[in-house]
Structure formats: C-alpha cells, structure tokens
Amino acid sequence: DIQMTQSPSSVSASVGDRVTVTCRASQGISSWLAWYQRKPGKAPKLLIYAASTLQSGVPSRFSGSGSGTDFTLTISSLQPEDFAIYYCQQADSFPPTFGQGTKLEIK
C-alpha cells in the first residue's frame, strides 16, 4: 500500500495567516491526490482533487500543488471557519490511502 505522510501533525495559526500543509507519498502518484477538511462532528469535505483542482464551492483561498511524491495544501488567508483537520488521500492505486491528518488550531 502507498503510505501518505502529512506534516506537520498540528499547526497553530492566526486569522489572516498563510498556512501550508505538506503530504508525501511513499511512491510516485502523479497528480492523483485529494485534500479534505474535517470539522468536529461533521463529515469530511472534499476541497481539492487531482492535486490542484478546486472542488466546486470551495473558496479560492484554498489551493493545492505538487506531483509525484510531494504535495502541498495552502490556505492563503486563514478564516475562522478554516480551523479543522486536513487529510490528504492518494487515488493512484488500490487501496486508496489517507494521510494521518493535520490539525489546524487557533493561535
């Protein structure tokens, strides 16, 4: 199975900050990567797929980049509603696997 490793595991930031989360795959996955946001008590929400394609309805302050093994999720200007856990997921091969999550907390 392809292992997905996110860093950092948690990050503290303030409203208005720019935040970057990294996801590394244990082998090349081209651009077969998605990012999800999960808030307490809520189902995960798809933010980005194909490494950089913004899902419909997702604010443009979210962006994704990368290919091969290294990927990033960037939030350009943090809003109060962005404090959540973020997961990456590879879709290159079965089984699809997820990163362990990055918790974004309010500083």
Next chain:
Amino acid sequence: EVQLLESGGGLVQPGGSLRLSCAASGFTFNSYAMTWVRQAPGKGLEWVSVISSSGGSTYYADSVKGRFTISRDNSQNTLYLQMNSLRAEDTAVYYCVKNLYSSGRRDYFDYWGQGILVTVSS
C-alpha cells in the same frame, strides 16, 4: 442537496454479522461509484470497499476481503455493506461515501455521510 444516510450499525459479537445500508438522495445514484470508509477509535481513515456505478465492479481492502460484501440497488438508491465474521478490529465508524466518478478506480470522495458506529465486542 446530496444526502447519505447510514443505518444498520450497532453492537455485535465477534464472529457475528451486520448489514449496513446507505440511503442516497440528491444526485443521480446510478451514475456514480460508491465507497465505504471507516475510522476506528483513535485511528485514521481507512478505505474499505468500492462499487462501480453499475455494480459490475467491486474492490476490497485486504483487511475485509472474503468477509465483507459491497452491493447496491440502483432502483432504490441504496448502498449496502454486508459484514460477516466480524472481529474486534472491525470496530469503527463506517462512512458511506459518494465517489466523484463512476468507475471507482482512481477516484475521489465528494460527499460523505455522517457515519454509523459498529462495535464488535462480547
């Protein structure tokens, strides 16, 4: 509005069986693959199984292969997961998930249900 409503969870003894159902609405059910994802207490998200839009193709995680069966009824807009020979390590919240595409291969998950708890314990 897309809605995915899981049912059928609960407490079951090791070796027992359970069938999860997921009632889908708000989209053309027979056009999309559907997936089950689970999360055990204190653990990460684990993909369990996927079924293509037609139901003709299914795939399973090694951890459940031979014990779980995914199926769908496109006339009833319902997804199922039959879970047999349950083990303690199957204890988790199970999520019904809509895929972005129809085949289920190289795919992403654009809508998730709220999840349902399955507890395997004596």
